[in-house]
Amino acid sequence: MKAAVIVFPASNCDRDAAVALEQMTGRKPRLVWHQEKDLPDVDLVVLPGGFSYGDYLRSGAMASQSAVMRAVKAHAEKGGAVLGICNGFQVLTESHMLPGALMRNAELKFVCRPVTMTVEETQNAFTRKYANGQSVTFPVAHGDGNYFADEETLNRLEGEGRVVFRYAPGQNPNGSARNIAGILSEKRNVLGLMPHPERVVDPLLGGTDGRGMFESLIETLS
Amino acid sequence: MTKITPELVAEHGLSDDEYGRIKRLLNREPSFVELGIFSVMWSEHCSYKSTRIHLRKLPTKAPWVLQGPGENAGVIDIGDGDACIFKMESHNHPSFIEPYQGAATGVGGIMRDIFTMGARPVAMMNALRFGEPSHPKTRHLVSGVVSGIGGYGNCMGVPTVGGEVNFHASYNGNILVNAMCVGLARTNRIFRSAAKGAGNPVVYIGSKTGRDGIHGATMASAEFSEDSEEKRPTVQVGDPFTEKLLLEACLELMATDAIIAIQDMGAAGLTSSSAEMADKGGSGIELNLDHVPQRETDMTAYEMMLSESQERMLAVLKPGREAEAEAIFKKWELDFAVIGITTDTHRLVVKHKGEIVADLPVTALSDEAPLYERPFSKRATATGTPSYDAKLPILESLRTILSAPDMCSRRWVWEQYDYTVMADTVQCPGGDAAVVRVHNSNKGLAISTDVTPRYCRADPYEGAKQAVAEAWRNISAVGAKPLALTDNLNFGNPEKPEIMGEIVSGIDGIGEACRALDFPVIGGNCSLYNETNGEAILPTPAIGGVGLLRDVHRMATIAFKHSGEAILLVGDAKGHLGQSIYLREIEGREEGPCPPVDLAAEKRAGDFVRQLIEDGRVDTVHDVSDGGILVAVAEMALAGDIGADIGIAGMTQSIPFFFGEDQGRYLLTAAPEVADRIEHELREAGLVHAIIGQTIGEKVLRVEREGEATLASLRALHESWFPKYMSGEEIPASN
Numbered sequence: 001m002k003a004a005v006i007v008f009p010a011s012n013c014d015r016d017a018a019v020a021l022e023q024m025t026g027r028k029p030r031l032v033w034h035q036e037k038d039l040p041d042v043d044l045v046v047l048p049g050g051f052s053y054g055d056y057l058r059s060g061a062m063a064s065q066s067a068v069m070r071a072v073k074a075h076a077e078k079g080g081a082v083l084g085i086c087n088g089f090q091v092l093t094e095s096h097m098l099p100g101a102l103m104r105n106a107e108l109k110f111v112c113r114p115v116t117m118t119v120e121e122t123q124n125a126f127t128r129k130y131a132n133g134q135s136v137t138f139p140v141a142h143g144d145g146n147y148f149a150d151e152e153t154l155n156r157l158e159g160e161g162r163v164v165f166r167y168a169p170g171q172n173p174n175g176s177a178r179n180i181a182g183i184l185s186e187k188r189n190v191l192g193l194m195p196h197p198e199r200v201v202d203p204l205l206g207g208t209d210g211r212g213m214f215e216s217l218i219e220t221l222s
Numbered sequence: 223m224t225k226i227t228p229e230l231v232a233e234h235g236l237s238d239d240e241y242g243r244i245k246r247l248l249n250r251e252p253s254f255v256e257l258g259i260f261s262v263m264w265s266e267h268c269s270y271k272s273t274r275i276h277l278r279k280l281p282t283k284a285p286w287v288l289q290g291p292g293e294n295a296g297v298i299d300i301g302d303g304d305a306c307i308f309k310m311e312s313h314n315h316p317s318f319i320e321p322y323q324g325a326a327t328g329v330g331g332i333m334r335d336i337f338t339m340g341a342r343p344v345a346m347m348n349a350l351r352f353g354e355p356s357h358p359k360t361r362h363l364v365s366g367v368v369s370g371i372g373g374y375g376n377c378m379g380v381p382t383v384g385g386e387v388n389f390h391a392s393y394n395g396n397i398l399v400n401a402m403c404v405g406l407a408r409t410n411r412i413f414r415s416a417a418k419g420a421g422n423p424v425v426y427i428g429s430k431t432g433r434d435g436i437h438g439a440t441m442a443s444a445e446f447s448e449d450s451e452e453k454r455p456t457v458q459v460g461d462p463f464t465e466k467l468l469l470e471a472c473l474e475l476m477a478t479d480a481i482i483a484i485q486d487m488g489a490a491g492l493t494s495s496s497a498e499m500a501d502k503g504g505s506g507i508e509l510n511l512d513h514v515p516q517r518e519t520d521m522t523a524y525e526m527m528l529s530e531s532q533e534r535m536l537a538v539l540k541p542g543r544e545a546e547a548e549a550i551f552k553k554w555e556l557d558f559a560v561i562g563i564t565t566d567t568h569r570l571v572v573k574h575k576g577e578i579v580a581d582l583p584v585t586a587l588s589d590e591a592p593l594y595e596r597p598f599s600k601r602a603t604a605t606g607t608p609s610y611d612a613k614l615p616i617l618e619s620l621r622t623i624l625s626a627p628d629m630c631s632r633r634w635v636w637e638q639y640d641y642t643v644m645a646d647t648v649q650c651p652g653g654d655a656a657v658v659r660v661h662n663s664n665k666g667l668a669i670s671t672d673v674t675p676r677y678c679r680a681d682p683y684e685g686a687k688q689a690v691a692e693a694w695r696n697i698s699a700v701g702a703k704p705l706a707l708t709d710n711l712n713f714g715n716p717e718k719p720e721i722m723g724e725i726v727s728g729i730d731g732i733g734e735a736c737r738a739l740d741f742p743v744i745g746g747n748c749s750l751y752n753e754t755n756g757e758a759i760l761p762t763p764a765i766g767g768v769g770l771l772r773d774v775h776r777m778a779t780i781a782f783k784h785s786g787e788a789i790l791l792v793g794d795a796k797g798h799l800g801q802s803i804y805l806r807e808i809e810g811r812e813e814g815p816c817p818p819v820d821l822a823a824e825k826r827a828g829d830f831v832r833q834l835i836e837d838g839r840v841d842t843v844h845d846v847s848d849g850g851i852l853v854a855v856a857e858m859a860l861a862g863d864i865g866a867d868i869g870i871a872g873m874t875q876s877i878p879f880f881f882g883e884d885q886g887r888y889l890l891t892a893a894p895e896v897a898d899r900i901e902h903e904l905r906e907a908g909l910v911h912a913i914i915g916q917t918i919g920e921k922v923l924r925v926e927r928e929g930e931a932t933l934a935s936l937r938a939l940h941e942s943w944f945p946k947y948m949s950g951e952e953i954p955a956s957n
Contacts (some may be wrong), residue, residue, distance in 0.1 A: 012379020054463025
């Protein structure tokens with residue numbers, strides 16, 4: 001699997017994503033600067049966590065307008081896989097590559113803690129190596145993770161099996177609608193989620209639950 | 223031209239004597255711009271004029287120290303060509319006036335001190351002191367400071383891995399916000415600030431200059447009064463986004479060999495960075511302010527020289543390398559301008575709109591700055607043994623202590639900090655020391671910030687010793703070898719002999735502990751004049767220690783890991799209750815002497831425990847500090863969700879045994895047969911120790927002859943105070 005990690009100004013999980021990808025795939029991903037108009041030939045594009053453009057205006061809003069995002073959209077339209085983690089998820093909703101929006105956390109505070117989620121869908125490139133209904137724990141670290149969409153959209157996401165990760169009861173760290181932690185695009189090739197799978201691939205760092213996502217991608221995309 | 227009047231001189235915080243000294247040094251009256259430059263360079267904050275002669279007594283050398291005090295930060299060698307660069311600095315006064323921005327820019331400032339030396343910041347810590355919880359401003363200040371630290375550090379993508387939070391009435395009008403940054407570089411790629419050589423371009427990089435923060439250094443060198451809040455415009459506003467770009471751009475430039483010297487523009491901005499770089503390089507600097515990138519129109523030379531706008535750096539490049547450097551900063555969309563040149567005149571010359579507005583010998587700003595040997599008096603320290611009434615059953619006292627503001631869980635605080643970004647945090651907040659892995663290696667850096675201000679009030683000398691010993695102990699308790707420390711000396715007004723006495727004793731105590739523990743001081747910061755309306759804070763010499771863990775796979779944490787293990791106390795249980803948490807929280811008294819530290823015993827116990835961890839024989843260790851043995855056992859049980867059954871090991875008095883705060887102690891667990899062997903070795907080494915109980919299968923804390931408490935009930939108490947308080951619950955005034 002060949003992967004690229006997009007680097008926006010003030011992305012700050014770009015290195016973490018690259019390290020996890022290299023550890024899991026054995027090859028270094030390409031780091032792509034936000035001003036690039038073209039993507040290298042890759043199977044997976046990762047939009048990493050961070051505070052792109054300082055998250056000024058709204059989280060992810062300015063990044064969604066940067067040059068590289070046109071190429072990312074084109075990649076997704078051709079069926080290429082795109083994974084948006086944390087700020088990357090915010091960029092995906094701001095780019096309308098995923099529906100809904102990520103609002104300020106309900107408690108109005110940044111929150112960093114491990115949270116437990118249920119894997120609700122495994123028929124896709126990102127989670128096929130997990131068991132359906134499996135409980136996994138990833139850390140969250142965000143101020144704007146409160147997923148919101150209108151009722152119709154939420155019903156549609158649920159009906160189409162696009163809610164991939166849901167916070168376990170009592171674990172919702174941000175007040176997101178229907179405990180949603182991560183969703184798929186209609187074509188199921190774009191995943192956005194707030195928790196950080198790339199921070200849980202090394203047992204020394206509090207678990208290996210994130211490995212399943214990278215193993216799924218490797219199996220699907222290699 | 224502005225006329226220099228005695229009033230103007232006084233407004234600049236300069237005494238009549240100091241102004242006379244300026245005139246003698248120049249053989250003339252200073253210009254208005256020059257007066258401004260002197261006022262910041264001769265401020266306590268920049269010149270250390272009250273403490274310099276005392277700070278010289280601190281031990282600063284060791285074979286592994288690559289850079290001691292005097293640079294932007296200290297540097298130690300951690301092997302394999304890796305260097306660790308760190309420093310702690312205060313942002314107390316701004317944080318009281320505007321807590322979010324004050325704390326945020328404190329974080330930004332200390333990060334720049336680290337990356338200006340070529341290091342990538344890898345961890346942040348902090349030491350925070352607030353007024354009593356019932357004070358009407360405390361909640362607002364806690365909320366603002368914590369979100370400010372998180373707001374800046376989280377955006378930078380540097381994990382904030384721990385720290386301290388205390389409450390005490392002495393900080394009601396003067397909180398303390400001390401931030402520490404730890405970075406990593408290669409030993410052969412360390413950048414310094416000496417602007418050596420003449421004819422080299424002086425370049426300005428980062429944000430534009432505005433009118434914010436003018437005279438911040440002078441404000442930080444004065445006491446507070448009722449009208450301090452009118453000083454809000456002197457608090458700078460932080461922009462972590464720009465700082466993140468500045469970090470990446472600087473590290474990219476540092477990968478070339480274009481830089482001769484570089485320094486961040488911190489307190490006193492352009493003035494101190496240019497003067498200090500020229501001073502250290504033995505050169506001169508000529509600046510043309512017309513080229514300074516400006517955010518506002520019609521800025522005067524005075525304003526530009528004194529602005530403390532954030533996220534700016536000054537660098538001296540090799541001639542001809544300007545275009546290469548400019549391309550890097552353009553890529554990161556940052557300002558870059560050549561604003562001057564180095565000279566061989568040993569003078570700081572400032573030009574603006576075709577005129578020379580300042581022309582000063584560099585040494586007048588550095589070596590010739592006032593140096594005071596201020597009179598000091600030492601208070602009598604408390605003696606004797608305080609009495610106690612045994613008001614509450616032991617477990618009831620434990621419940622009260624675990625839910626006290628100074629002792630409860632700080633989860634509410636650290637969950638607002640991204641402590642896992644960079645994917646190297648191997649020991650998270652809540653333990654004895656935080657540990658971050660050195661990227662791409664198995665080495666780890668253990669970091670701890672410590673001081674117990676109530677001990678320092680009782681005895682500034684012993685209290686300061688204790689602060690160093692506790693940092694050393696916390697680092698040892700995770701299995702790391704303590705290597706060096708940074709100190710952040712927060713005190714009141716040094717012009718008062720009794721405060722100066724606290725400062726002198728504090729520095730002497732730090733020095734003694736550093737020498738005994740082979741734990742040198744490699745940098746730091748003094749914050750004086752922490753007083754409001756004449757009331758000083760508790761003496762608070764915060765210590766930030768760093769140690770090296772050889773293999774992060776051999777590391778101890780505080781959490782109990784298995785039931786059926788023996789709980790072993792290393793160190794003595796003399797039952798010292800003076801200045802203890804027990805006495806304050808249960809008996810309502812802050813009295814008696816603080817616990818003395820026997821530094822030789824401290825070293826022997828720490829070296830022994832560290833060896834056990836390094837040998838892979840023990841992985842569960844907790845130092846015994848605030849609250850004593852029972853609190854430490856409860857913390858270990860809660861962290862591991864494993865119960866314990868403990869007794870008083872043959873002692874007669876249970877309150878001093880469980881709640882005494884004797885120093886130099888550790889609790890550890892081991893399987894019974896391993897514990898036997900360890901006890902034997904402890905006896906051979908002549909170290910006092912005792913088995914005080916064992917871990918058990920039930921999730922309860924059982925105390926011999928006292929009964930038991932469920933871990934769930936203790937956890938609920940321990941975890942609930944902070945969120946309840948911050949959600950606005952009414953807090954009764956203390957005592």
